Amino acid sequence: MVTPQTYHFDEPFTLECNRTLPAFDLVFETYGTLNADKSNAILICHALSGSHHAAGYHEGDKKAGWWDNMIGPSKAIDTDEFFVVCVNNIGSCFGSTGPTSINPDSIDKGEAQPYGPDFPLVTIKDWVGTQALLSDRLGIEVWHAIVGGSMGGMQALQWSLDYPNRLKRCVVIASTPKLSAQNIAFNEVARQSILSDPDFKEGRYLQAGTYPRRGLILARMVGHITYLTDDAMKAKFGRDLKSGKFMYGYDVEFQVESYLRYQGERFSENFDANTYLLMTKALDYFDPTRGHIEDSETSVEADTEIQNSQSQNDQRELSALKAAFAHSECQYLVVSFTTDWRFAPERSQEIVDALMATGKPVSYLNVDAPHGHDSFLFDIPRYMGAIKGFLTAPFITANRTGARL
């Protein structure tokens, strides 16, 4: 049984987009006990539709937190040993300041209104910044580990770049160094589904008394397909018909249609449309190599043997990623899943390659699992075992100078 806590941060926070939040709330949960020297804390970063409720039960809940199979007594992230913190990010819709929160500007104008579309677009880097402020407030100077899957993995990665001396271990699961054009394309379909829904009302649906339900259902349906795999859908639904025969109409005929519609509808009841838009943009924007591409131009020019422009691009990207990792100080564990086609194993391997080439300590696991991108939420022994082992192994202080040569 867990109870969320909320901290209010009464200080301006300037975002990457150059806009400033005058103040903000962060809602979070903790599991386990912080030890005396505050050295056993693990931060969990959530993904697109996640929340601070990663483990345990809230009063009256039938379902446990989203990563309850990972976090708990004797589990891979062992709460008998570690103090685990999971925080809802700003811009989300589960309690931290976001589009559904009251916009202080509106109070000044005499009428309290939610931010809605006026909430600024936030980035992975912004989230990491707010999480660092939470760390300060909790008195945690150095995290034993920061762990995340998918978009959560991006936050863990960003931590290791922005606050290299504030974490000892970084666990990046089912993630990517940046979104591909196809990833962005799927996000854009999801966004257009919401933006083009007449009930969206330019984001002011709360004031208008409407809700872009149809848009949110479509957005989730297309997203959901990318989380699963063709084979997993075949095993689960195949071409099974709902009524056993073709109906020759547009009602549900195949079981897979029924499943997708149900998932979309359920999601639309619990999620805010402005938040969905903003989360997909944060994904698109993530690119730790930004600002490092130019640093690396010279070294690429030197690689005279590269003929092909595609491999020249790949080489440039690897160099930029190496430059981004130059000052990181933690140990990394990178995990991918064989059937994940949203963020395929090759994308995790780009992270591993750049870390290896920079002489950083990194372990990598490509886990055979049938659930596609969703695999990171499943209880897979090899996966759980590796996380547990990585978190409990002693921290190795490398001879960095030597390692880089």
Place this chain on the structure above:
Amino acid sequence: MVTPQTYHFDEPFTLECNRTLPAFDLVFETYGTLNADKSNAILICHALSGSHHAAGYHEGDKKAGWWDNMIGPSKAIDTDEFFVVCVNNIGSCFGSTGPTSINPDSIDKGEAQPYGPDFPLVTIKDWVGTQALLSDRLGIEVWHAIVGGSMGGMQALQWSLDYPNRLKRCVVIASTPKLSAQNIAFNEVARQSILSDPDFKEGRYLQAGTYPRRGLILARMVGHITYLTDDAMKAKFGRDLKSGKFMYGYDVEFQVESYLRYQGERFSENFDANTYLLMTKALDYFDPTRGHIEDSETSVEADTEIQNSQSQNDQRELSALKAAFAHSECQYLVVSFTTDWRFAPERSQEIVDALMATGKPVSYLNVDAPHGHDSFLFDIPRYMGAIKGFLTAPFITANRTGARL
């Protein structure tokens, strides 16, 4: 320069859904000259968004027909040698009877109205039936070949099952024996985009003076992603920004977004929404093994060594496909493309496996091409060469009894 022709069929045609069209039109084009014994005719079957305009130019056109790189003098389908016919299918929106045609029932009621949503759902088998009637009218008893890509390949395949003695060669390109759950899922997202657009007006948008433009744009965007590949999109757009920097808003930021929106908008201007719905359903319904699954149950039971239920299912599907092909008499050429993930090479190989196991003559080519599913529309020498060779090689009469043993 080509001119389409229209034949009116003033006879009732009963569809698989058990509804009857009292009469219908077929619009088609021909290229080349039919020889005296009518033995040089090749039928081209179009895909989801295709039309009868496969080659050449219409008066005033800037762009040639959709398969102009395949069909023409000295091309893979050589119009100096062959008489080529391409017909627009019923249910489409390019001239053959479909949802935008006048519903004769409405004339009886005194006011001419388009069919709209009252147009019956049609299947691949229905199309093949109407194409057979066109063949009769053209006096073509036996086609030299029937050729199609994607949904067109399904029609070619169905011809070989329904009219085994009316074609000598069957060319099935970038196709599948039936849609997977994931294929259906993507189609369902496209359909829901249209169906949930308030301007759809339950399909009576023509009468209402509206048009489900937003829904059609979304449907095409999601479809378009599945026609391309992650790598092709990377090569074409990567993460290039439209204005060179992040704008932190929902206008176009990445080039890939701009491209997708443009494709969607252009498509929505030239295509009918009811037709799009109906075409995706025809795809979903296609399954030549229906009615053969039970035939094959016994032979599967006999395969006692199969432990795993998934491979048992695969085995059952192979047996059903073998049963479907039992009476085919043509030579097959099956072509897939390495990067096609909509109808992956494995799906083509299912067709090949079933044909091989039934002792049917089949050639198979998996063409290395970077364009994903769209590859079948590209001028790729190995692909074009194989089509040309297959179409001009002498027909081999196999000793069928021997081949089946």
